[in-house]
Amino acid sequence: MPPRDELRAPHSVPGDEVLRLGFIPLSDSAPLLIAQEQGLFEAEGLRVELCREHSWASLRDKLGLGLLHGAQMLVSLPIATRLGVCGPKLDLVSAFVLDLNGNAITLDRTLYERLLEVDASASRDPLAAARALRLLNDRDRLAGRSRLRFGVVFPTSPQNYELRYWLASGGIDPDRDVDIVVAPPPQMVELMSARAIVGFCVGEPWNTHAVREGLGAVVATKNQLWNNSPDKVFAVSEEWAARNPNTHRALLRALLKACIWLDQPENRLSAAYALTRKNYLDLPLDSVSPSLTGRSLRHPQYPEEDAPDFHVFHRYSANFPWLNHAEWFIAQMYRWGQLDVAVDIASAAEQVFWPDLYREVARDLAVPCPAINRKTEGDQLQPMLFASSQQLGPNGFLNGERFEVGGILQYLERQRISRADLTALRAVNESAKIRQCGACS
Amino acid sequence: MKALLIDIDAQRAAEMQRMLDAVGIALISWDDTVDDLYSTVEQLQPEIIIVDVDSPTRDTLEHVAALRQTTPQPVLMLARRKQSDVGISRLAEEIGVSLYVVDALSTDLVHSLIDVTIAHFKSYAILKREVEALEGNLRERRQIERAKCLLMESYGLTETKAYELLRKNAMQQQKKIVDIAVSLIDYQQNKAS
Numbered sequence: 055m056p057p058r059d060e061l062r063a064p065h066s067v068p069g070d071e072v073l074r075l076g077f078i079p080l081s082d083s084a085p086l087l088i089a090q091e092q093g094l095f096e097a098e099g100l101r102v103e104l105c106r107e108h109s110w111a112s113l114r115d116k117l118g119l120g121l122l123h124g125a126q127m128l129v130s131l132p133i134a135t136r137l138g139v140c141g142p143k144l145d146l147v148s149a150f151v152l153d154l155n156g157n158a159i160t161l162d163r164t165l166y167e168r169l170l171e172v173d174a175s176a177s178r179d180p181l182a183a184a185r186a187l188r189l190l191n192d193r194d195r196l197a198g199r200s201r202l203r204f205g206v207v208f209p210t211s212p213q214n215y216e217l218r219y220w221l222a223s224g225g226i227d228p229d230r231d232v233d234i235v236v237a238p239p240p241q242m243v244e245l246m247s248a249r250a251i252v253g254f255c256v257g258e259p260w261n262t263h264a265v266r267e268g269l270g271a272v273v274a275t276k277n278q279l280w281n282n283s284p285d286k287v288f289a290v291s292e293e294w295a296a297r298n299p300n301t302h303r304a305l306l307r308a309l310l311k312a313c314i315w316l317d318q319p320e321n322r323l324s325a326a327y328a329l330t331r332k333n334y335l336d337l338p339l340d341s342v343s344p345s346l347t348g349r350s351l352r353h354p355q356y357p358e359e360d361a362p363d364f365h366v367f368h369r370y371s372a373n374f375p376w377l378n379h380a381e382w383f384i385a386q387m388y389r390w391g392q393l394d395v396a397v398d399i400a401s402a403a404e405q406v407f408w409p410d411l412y413r414e415v416a417r418d419l420a421v422p423c424p425a426i427n428r429k430t431e432g433d434q435l436q437p438m439l440f441a442s443s444q445q446l447g448p449n450g451f452l453n454g455e456r457f458e459v460g461g462i463l464q465y466l467e468r469q470r471i472s473r474a475d476l477t478a479l480r481a482v483n484e485s486a487k488i489r490q491c492g493a494c495s
Numbered sequence: 496m497k498a499l500l501i502d503i504d505a506q507r508a509a510e511m512q513r514m515l516d517a518v519g520i521a522l523i524s525w526d527d528t529v530d531d532l533y534s535t536v537e538q539l540q541p542e543i544i545i546v547d548v549d550s551p552t553r554d555t556l557e558h559v560a561a562l563r564q565t566t567p568q569p570v571l572m573l574a575r576r577k578q579s580d581v582g583i584s585r586l587a588e589e590i591g592v593s594l595y596v597v598d599a600l601s602t603d604l605v606h607s608l609i610d611v612t613i614a615h616f617k618s619y620a621i622l623k624r625e626v627e628a629l630e631g632n633l634r635e636r637r638q639i640e641r642a643k644c645l646l647m648e649s650y651g652l653t654e655t656k657a658y659e660l661l662r663k664n665a666m667q668q669q670k671k672i673v674d675i676a677v678s679l680i681d682y683q684q685n686k687a688s
Contacts, residue, residue, distance in 0.1 A: 107549075108549050108550065108551040108553075109549075109550065109551055109552070109553035109554045110554050111553040111554050111556075111557050112548060112549055112553055115548075140557065140558075140561045141557060207554065208554050208557075208558075209554075209557060209558045209561055235531075235533060235555070235558070236554050236555045236557070236558035237554075237555055238551040238552075238554060238555075240551075241551070250531065392561075395630050395634070396634060477638070477677055477680060477681060478634050478637075478638065480680075480684070481637050481638055481641050481680065482637065485637070485641070
């Protein structure tokens with residue numbers, strides 16, 4: 055039966071209209087795929103068509119235009135789109151995080167071996183690897199060699215911010231010392247094999263695939279850079295959300311059920327099977343299954359390692375859209391000069407992430423849910439388990455720094471390599487704080 | 496004039512080649528297995544880029560456009576009618592990129608599409624510059640306001656007096672008022688921290 059409000063509202067999607075949801079085939083498109091295959095959308099009275107897209111740009115545009123009703127998206131893409139960073143300004147929102155972690159930085163074999171010559175611990179320690187890379191890069195520059203070139207999947211992608219974070223943690227300025235280009239994920243491996251790039255930051259299964267092919271080795275995983283940080287969200291346009299609140303909520307319930315199912319280790323192998331199919335990833339199972347079954351393949355000659363948190367689909371309150379996570383991504387847009395108009399970061403985060411709606415969805419399914427909207431990052435190296443309410447995973451940053459609640463400007467200030475104009479940012483954010491206090495009293 | 500063609504299927508590309516030749520536009524086809532889009536755009540400096548709306552190269556193209564902020568190219572996106580019957584014209588307005596749904600191409604159509612795209616791009620670019628200038632002004636005004644408040648609080652001045660003080664300093668140091676305001680704010684912050 056279609057949800058009630060849609061029977062009344064003349065402009066809304068009628069109960070029998072097919073909802074078009076966009077996705078880009080990746081290991082973490084699993085929640086949409088599983089929700090469809092297991093009939094979880096149907097159980098909510100929804101008819102869904104999954105639409106495979108070929109670029110994040112077209113996914114974004116079609117969502118903004120209403121050609122898609124919802125989509126799997128890079129976590130920072132609705133945020134960037136809302137702010138008009140590196141593209142059009144559209145009113146996208148998200149109340150649901152699809153997964154945490156899941157990316158890695160892979161270097162080609164030659165560069166990887168050179169790093170180990172500088173510092174053998176680079177194979178185990180991403181920070182040591184970044185510092186070794188800086189040394190190599192300086193040496194190469196003096197020798198007159200051309201700049202190292204890396205690939206990421208989109209200008210405002212978490213992958214771009216993660217690669218930059220890693221490079222900068224070793225003292226490399228990602229804009230001045232190296233080149234970063236954008237390429238679609240399936241092309242990364244080809245570019246590396248053609249020696250057009252020496253490394254990339256991309257989601258699974260493309261890191262494992264590059265290692266399986268003997269092309270590269272993984273030097274850092276996303277959970278080593280910032281543990282249990284979000285990677286994909288389910289996004290819709292605000293206009294659609296306002297007109298179809300019940301359909302939206304029903305979609306999120308189906309996705310939440312899919313994520314809970316996916317979080318069980320015993321279900322991961324069948325999810326990997328489903329993803330290998332021709333119309334999805336079209337890759338062999340041994341490229342797709344390791345990361346999904348909690349194994350990390352870092353080097354062609356070494357055995358897989360245990361990595362139970364390589365993909366997190368539900369535990370650690372993974373699906374909750376933390377406002378401070380949105381703030382961190384906005385801070386990256388300032389840090390790397392993509393955003394130069396000062397905005398009030400806290401309210402920008404509140405516009406695009408909707409934790410209250412997630413709470414309603416969680417309540418519908420009696421799933422425990424955080425009561426706060428922001429949390430400190432970088433202060434927990436062990437999981438925090440609370441019996442009744444919520445679970446939080448470790449949240450450490452590679453360089454051991456902290457990002458406190460309400461402390462995004464202080465966090466940004468501490469970044470040594472940065473393009474952010476802090477004077478203007480401080481002025482806008484402090485006056486916003488004062489206004490809010492005034493409104494309270 | 497040069498047009499760079501990205502991921503338009505072979506049959507359509509051949510059609511367009513014929514038509515664009517007829518109106519004196521040179522067509523450059525881009526082969527993603529051989530050329531790198533960054534250097535292609537840099538070297539050939541096409542006046543317009545024509546791309547299929549579903550091309551996997553669109554993400555790279557956005558980055559190329561973002562890097563070339565001083566001399567970006569207008570982009571014409573082509574889609575087939577089957578994809579879309581809703582709201583397609585909104586894209587042009589909201590995104591500042593032209594998207595057209597065309598099944599059959601004719602010389603006249605292609606030519607006018609290109610004209611419209613370039614004209615639209617130019618007016619959009621002007622608008623964007625104006626908005627940026629306005630935002631810049633706003634930012635400066637906010638900083639001046641803030642510096643004024645600091646002066647009023649620290650020295651118990653009236654608003655007019657505080658502004659006068661900023662203006663006088665700016666004149667003496669031959670700087671803009673906003674620069675004086677920013678250095679005052681910075682000074683206060685350093686003192687505080």
